[in-house]
Amino acid sequence: MTERFSSTWTQVDGRRMHARVGGRVDAPAVVLLHGLGVSSRYMLPLARELAPQFRVHAVDLPGFGRSEPPAEVLDVPGLADALLAWVDAAGLVAQALVANSIGCQVAASAMARSPQALERAVLIGPTFDRRGRNLPAQVVRLVRTGVRERPGLAAVMARDYAACGPRRVVRTVRHAFAHRIEGDLPAITRPVLVVRGGRDRVVPQRWAEEVTAALPDGRLAVVPGHGHALNYSAAGPLTSAIRPFLGGPPPGPDAPTARPATASIAQFDSATAILRGSAAALHGRDLPALGAFPRPVAPLVERVLPAVDLLPDRLREQVYRIGSGSEAAPPGELHAVSAELLARWMVAQYPRREYPAAIVGSSSGALAHLAAALGVPFLPQTFLLPVAQPQVDPDDPRHGLAAGAGPGRLLLDANPEVALHHMHDPNQDRLSLARMTYFRLKRRRLGAAFTGFLADTLPRGATLLVADCRLRWPVTPLGDRHVFQFGALGGMPAEEFRTGSPRVADYLRRYGSACRRWDPPPVDGDAPEAEWGFDPALWDDLSEIARERGWRLRRVTFGEPAALSPLVADLYRWWYRRRGRQAERLLVESFVLLDPHLVLATGLVPYWSEFPVEPSAAALERYLDGTQNGPGAQPYEEILLTLFQHGTDGVGVAPIERWRELIGRAGRHGAFLGVDPRLHPRDFSSFGRFHRTLAGKPRATPPAPLTLEELDLFLAERPDDAVSWDG
Known part of the structure; x- marks a missing residue:
């Protein structure tokens, strides 16, 4: 009272x-x-x-x-x-x-x-x-x-x-x-x-x-x-x-103080790019400028970006720092960030119509192509909130943890339905970390926006696919829903971030750091990897809504995000041939450089890789080996390859010669797409050139969508030890 x-x-x-x-x-x-x-x-x-x-x-x-x-x-x-x-x-x-x-x-x-x-x-x-x-x-x-x-x-x-x-x-x-x-x-x-x-x-x-x-x-x-x-x-x-x-209730997404969703989510992040790519494909549209800019101005952005490559290396790096830092939210305003408002923005990207299935969970570029093939939406569990933190040296993870602790608690107080994985990777994210830090939020509850969208668009008997990436990483726990993760999936293993190595020392020396190895805070256990891992706490809500609505629930389990890529590439070849299409042209995508609609419109087979690092190159090599030497080998006549540009020569970045060797495996034609190999890994205009180059390829009408029955038939014919499909 x-x-x-x-x-x-x-x-x-x-x-x-x-x-x-x-x-x-x-x-x-x-x-x-x-x-x-x-x-x-x-x-x-x-x-x-x-x-x-x-x-x-x-x-x-x-x-x-x-x-x-x-x-x-x-x-x-x-x-x-x-x-x-x-x-x-x-x-x-x-x-x-x-x-x-x-x-x-x-x-x-x-x-x-x-x-x-x-x-x-x-x-x-x-x-x-x-x-x-x-x-x-x-x-x-x-x-x-x-x-x-x-x-x-x-x-x-x-x-x-x-x-x-x-x-x-x-x-x-x-x-x-x-x-x-x-x-x-x-x-x-x-x-x-x-x-x-x-x-x-x-x-x-x-x-x-x-x-x-x-x-x-x-x-x-x-x-x-x-x-x-x-x-x-x-x-x-x-x-x-x-x-x-x-100790009172959070303000909620409709509070007048709530920070707009577009001001709280990273434009150049894996989950955002995969969400946008999946949604654009359902609208029958491509993604100029990666979808990060309004469509009317995107062509202008794509034409202006090449001017950045005319600058010296250091100035190009500074442009990258400023660009990434401009997305960052002030740490003192995290009380106004609403995860539910962000979820509303996500579901609003999709056409509101009936679908045979939906995908919810871990991010993977391969899932964007699976969603496009099936004609279904993908809703990511994880999203990135960039937070301004210019006072923290990238090579000082302990200071990074301390600086993010208070803002993290502020954010979690206002959003009880998420967990916070504060990620600090001075190897791949060196330029960005000079101005911001990475708060990755994982939904532990489905929430009203996701629940309402799924209930409105999936009829009884539909399939709910749960993408469950089992990748984990050592962490420092800071609370029930708050962990600090030093390092991330990329060119070096988790242990090397902590113990150091000659190549880490060389990397730090080349970038003028005063240290030769990092001194991270002590770890206590592990957790789902910040960007890619699935938080199993969401499973209960997914199980409950599937049971209530009469949906088939299937868990797709894989060890790391690109583990799905060989299967999805082979699925596209199988699907294309069933539709009477050619399937001998491969597009190797990299991180946010993906466009599911253009892949279908140009008749390419998509193979998505996480980053331009040696583990990704080795995985691609294994896949190409299988297409050339395995049972029923079907080599690719054409291989097009793009490379995400981190801006730094980080530990584990595969040299351009390594990628040139891989595109040389094409039977007829191999080439880089949208990236100038002379400027790798600082060809920042590739973010615009990727779309313009791909959009210039000859197009045809996309094939009729893949059905769930066809997917099951394909899976029965092609067992894959790297991916399991339960349910």
Whole structure:
């Protein structure tokens, strides 16, 4: 039950202290603490927003509002003692504290002096910035910030200042300037959320980050577009940011503060590219500029990109850094990221019609081609959220873990349905890591958007294919749903990231690093690989919905993402021949360089590889060996090959000669497609040239879709030890 706010008085050290109390009687207690000269009235807008989920107590400190004044003006520790005494006298247990401005100094002092008295705290606009602890600087900052506040705030402040008197205000300001909040922060062992308005001039971003870094368990949230008095002028957005931290429900995808899906998902990531490729194929469209730009401007982007290759290597690398970093979300705004909103964006990519099947789970470019052949949608379990982290050296994984811990907790508080795999790979992602880090989120629950889409588009008797990549990686656990992964699938094994090797030392030397091996945090077990592995927690929801809707549930299990590629390539050859098509032209794709519709339109056989690294080259070689030398050998007359461009000569990157040798295995014609071999691995214009070159190939009408019955027939004829199909 929600009550109106009423006044209560509590006897504390011979004086009466006043508080406004309201909200749910049976809910956890939240104490609101005002700033300089004002009272609990100043906290009422926030109190009303919190009241539906919490029992809210907005207290007046001694001498302010309706609380009795002490004989002397209390300093910050004195106010902290009074706060602690009031909490005890009021009989509050398991309470959280939410403070603003100078109230943050009082809160920090109280938590440092009595670590067990308060469960957690939110510090909104904590004062004072150590570079501005003087009256002139603060007056200028307050005036600049004041234009961002609600007009009614001035009246509240005038009334409260008059009530406590100028002498108390001036003495309290002096005490606040003398107090050093940073001295209390390291002693606060409880979780603390620091909140700053994006246009708060009193609390610069730099200072908010310093305060957060000084806390043993701190995290930082930024509310864009607002000033210092968030509790009064932006109570709604502030509540969305802090409510999950306080133990309340997350804001959800329809909250006005939710970050748009297109601003939260990586444009140049495996899951995004595979999703876009699958969706475009169902629309009967290709993917100009990899689908990362609106179709009207994509051709222009493809023509402009070649200019990048005219730059020297270092400038090209800088362009790559800036481009990848531009996608990154500010870490302080992760409270506004909604995994469910991202799921809505994913399902909106597909035509809303009836399908015979759907694929859900691990990403693989081969699955995009399987989905295109069957004419069905693919929904990835994992997606990438790039997070700005320019202060972290790529070769310092321990700093990377520490910098990502607070933002990770903020994100998980707001999204209970996902797990976070914080990935740090200084080998393949060296250029990107200079400006951002990789937060990969895995859905552990199906969620409303995925559930609704599947229920609307799959009739009874349809098939739900679950893509289950069993690839795992050593991790450092940071929580129930939070792990840190150092290194990733690519050109070197997991162990080499940790132990080092001569080739790692050579790589670090070539890039001017001060170290010759990395010093990652210790591991404790393993987990599904961040980008590719399947989190089995999702299986329960998939099983339940399949049972309820009368769908056939099939688990497709494979050891690594490209393990499906030989099977899918052979499936296409088999399918093409059943439709009376030629099947002797192979396209070797690389990471995000894929286009399922154009593959079908040009009659190519797709073979997808993860990266242009030696393990991928070796896998392709084994596949070509089988087509040339195995039972019923059917060599390819033409081999076209593209290469994803990481921008660095990382450990394990296969040299261009290795790839040239592989395309030389073609019976008639072998060539690179869309990539200039002279510039590998820095041919960044290949991201546009891939589509333009492929789109220029002669086209024919795509074959009629492959049926599920035909798929089963093919699987019966072609057993594959690398892939299992259960169900």
